[in-house]
Amino acid sequence: MRILFSGTPAYGHLLPQLPLERAARRAGHTTAFLTHPSLASVVAPAPVLPAGATLEATLLEFQRRTGKDATTDMSPATAGEFFGGTRVDLGADEALAAARAFAPDLVIAETADFLGPLVASELGVEWASHGVGIALEAPLAEAMRSTAVARAAARGTTLTRPFASVDPWPACLQRDDWKPSADRVTIRPEAHESEAAPRWRRPSFPGREHLPRVLVTLGTVIDDSEALVRIVASLAGEDVNVVVALPPSAEGETLPVAGEGVHVTGFVPMGLLLQGVDAVVSSGGAGTVLSVLGAGVPMVIWPLGLDKPLNAERTAALGAAEVIGAADEAGAAVTRVLGQPSYRTAAQDAAAHIAAMTPAEDVLTLLTGRGH
Numbered sequence: 001m002r003i004l005f006s007g008t009p010a011y012g013h014l015l016p017q018l019p020l021e022r023a024a025r026r027a028g029h030t031t032a033f034l035t036h037p038s039l040a041s042v043v044a045p046a047p048v049l050p051a052g053a054t055l056e057a058t059l060l061e062f063q064r065r066t067g068k069d070a071t072t073d074m075s076p077a078t079a080g081e082f083f084g085g086t087r088v089d090l091g092a093d094e095a096l097a098a099a100r101a102f103a104p105d106l107v108i109a110e111t112a113d114f115l116g117p118l119v120a121s122e123l124g125v126e127w128a129s130h131g132v133g134i135a136l137e138a139p140l141a142e143a144m145r146s147t148a149v150a151r152a153a154a155r156g157t158t159l160t161r162p163f164a165s166v167d168p169w170p171a172c173l174q175r176d177d178w179k180p181s182a183d184r185v186t187i188r189p190e191a192h193e194s195e196a197a198p199r200w201r202r203p204s205f206p207g208r209e210h211l212p213r214v215l216v217t218l219g220t221v222i223d224d225s226e227a228l229v230r231i232v233a234s235l236a237g238e239d240v241n242v243v244v245a246l247p248p249s250a251e252g253e254t255l256p257v258a259g260e261g262v263h264v265t266g267f268v269p270m271g272l273l274l275q276g277v278d279a280v281v282s283s284g285g286a287g288t289v290l291s292v293l294g295a296g297v298p299m300v301i302w303p304l305g306l307d308k309p310l311n312a313e314r315t316a317a318l319g320a321a322e323v324i325g326a327a328d329e330a331g332a333a334v335t336r337v338l339g340q341p342s343y344r345t346a347a348q349d350a351a352a353h354i355a356a357m358t359p360a361e362d363v364l365t366l367l368t369g370r371g372h
Contacts (some may be wrong), residue, residue: 001368002030005046005130005225006095006116008087009036009055011220011248012287013110016132016168020108021046021191023360029368030079032102034095035115045195049098062086074281074306076143083112084147085292091115092155096122106367108166111136114148114159121152121160128164128367130187133286133307134314135169135178165364168290170353173314185366188357191291193271202275203263205241211261212278212338216330217245218304219285222268225255229329231281231302232257238331240338245273279337281330284308289315296351298343300324300333318348 003024006088007013014035024031025046033043040048053061062070062082070082092115099107099119107127109116121129129231136144145159159256165181168189205211216231218224227242232255235242240260246254246283248267253265265273270291274280277297283304289311299321301312315321319342322333337343 001105002103003368004032004034004049004099004102004107004116004119005111005115006051006107006119006341008083008110009039009052011039011042012093012285013112013132014039015192015287016189017108017110017130018043018192019190019360020130020166020187020363022195023364024368027361027364032367034099034119041328049095049102050097051098058082058087058090061090066340072122072305074140076139079112079140080143081270084114084149088114088118088151088165092118092151093368094175095119096114099123108367109162111141111333112144114144114151117148117159117162118152118155118157122155122157127160128166130166131168133169134310135167135174164367166367169359170290170350170357172318172350172353173289173293173295173311175310176312185363186357188354189290189294190360191271191274192269192287194269200268200272202272203243203265205261205263207259208241211247212240213243213276214240214279214281214334215243215245215273215277216246216281217273217288218283220247221285223303227304227327229255229257232262232328234331234336235281236261236331238335240278240334243273243277260347279334281334284312286311290354292352293320293347296344297335298337298347298350299331300337302327302330317334318350319343320350 005017005021018112021031032047032049034049037048038054068078077295095115096191098182107120107125108130110130110132149159164185165183166185166187168187220230244264246266251266274295279298280292284301302324303309304314312323316323322337324333
């Protein structure tokens, strides 16, 4: 079978689909990703079919059209026009041409992507949606879809609905009023690991091996060296070793921090970064939260925009994280999280919930067995 995965050109939108894509390749299926070529290294060795502009170019075009900043305003109207409108406008023709050549039997599109559904609808192919984080509230999801429906109609196409909704977000982290959809299929989230031979080795801290290890990361999007420096400074007074992971955009850069208890690295797959870690300081991105909880590690979260405050709130509600309001609060919060066993117990309970979710191989069987 030929399976086309489709997603917004951003790490947080593509990485959640990799477990299913890799399972498909292992099973002998032919796969490809419909996204921007700048993300080719993220999904490699799966090939990329070019579709539209980069995320940065799409944000600029959206701002030119509307005067709004989609990185800070995720109201239904803004999200609808950004994901269902501007991104579709910039990529529809290129996506359809690439998809026609690939000739998929099945399309799997992440929740915020509507190029995949458009392609599937125009080609008469079934498609499934793939979540990337906490379930979207109804007004937001409806605004995105209704805008995409209108764009598809303008092309003479009726946008079809998915036959399944693949969800990597565990029920224990959903909102209190959340109800699963009838077509929901859980998939066990996995911390990202590169298929290439790892080039990163866990740093050693000579003479300090007995101290807890703390990972500091603001995720793959936020590039704020000043914030990272402030977090490290806050941790300097605590008896911990610190590993600081820079975002992909900071490749080749470092931080003006020093000390035998601090190690700074560029982008490293989370599956490697989490090895031997006792606590994580993060901005609360969905992928980071799932990866860290899947490893049973407690967190300190400084939520920085969009869905991150909600992710932080839900993780704290489990008792697996402490939420802070400023970088300077990180050190004291880490000490509390490390000193109170309840945080690790809650994180390990969450890890058990995640481990009980459906493996990617079984999800693949469900999706490919539907009339194919």
